[in-house]
Amino acid sequence: MTSPTVRWAVRIASLAAALLAWQLLTAADVRLWVRFDQLPTAVEVAERFWAAAGTGEYYQDLGSSLGRILAGFALAVVLGVSSGVAIARSNLVHDILQPVFEVVRPIPAIALVPIAILLFPTNEEGIVFITFVASFFPIMVSTRHAVRALPTSWEDAIRTMGGGRRRVLVNVVLPGALPGVFSGLSVGIGVAWICVISAEMISGQFGVGYRTWQSYTVVDYPGVLVGMITIGLLGWLTSASVELAGRRATRWLPREKRS
Secondary structure (H helix, E strand, O other): OOOOHHHHHHHHHHHHHHHHHHHHHHHHHOEEEEEHHHOOOOHHHHHHHHHOOHHHHHHHHHHHHHHHHHHHHHHHHHHHHHHHHHHOOOOOHHHHHHHHHHHHOOHHHHHHHHHHHHHOOOOHHHHHHHHHHHHHHHHHHHHHHHHOOHHHHHHHHHHOOOOOHHHHHHHHHHHHHHHHHHHHHHHHHHHHHHHHHHHHHHOOOOHHOOOHHHHHHHOOOOHHHHHHHHHHHHHHHHHHHHHHHHHHHHOOOOOOOOO
């Protein structure tokens, strides 16, 4: 079994190798079908990132994007999990909600920006709505499949011991579906970041996506790369937080040891 220290060393070396390749290709103005000579070097981007991190504007953008993500994602978690469980457990709810969801689900959330502008009085509420829609469907679908995949013998055992619908829901359905639910949460948070950044570029005021687009319009390509790296770091941080919460919530499950 590989030790954690060795694994972390490999991860850091992988990242360092990628940065070194970026620096070498851009500094040497390499053109191999892909035009690396058009990109700023890693050193230039690092200097720009350091300069941006020393301004209050950078942290205001971080706060705006994180606030929008957390608001939309939290709403999606509540409604996505509850509707997924309800659709899986009730034929009536399934017949009422499933047709509507299946028609709306293929529509890209970012395509709803014009609708959000018409529906909501401020851009802020519209961006939160886009974020909610983006993360709602992965969470709902994953929860629905997870609940339906539960062995019927689990519910039968509870009912044999006199348990009612509430007991089945609390002691069987929700705990048993947690791994699938958190899979949906991991997908949902990633999709939410894609859409919130796109929405900020189109109609936002402040936010990482808005600032990245502003940098592009003034031909500040190091600023564009700073925005992209910031988006990646924020996405990694929130996804890692969701996965950590999932491991904590399902610690009772047997774990397969990795070599």
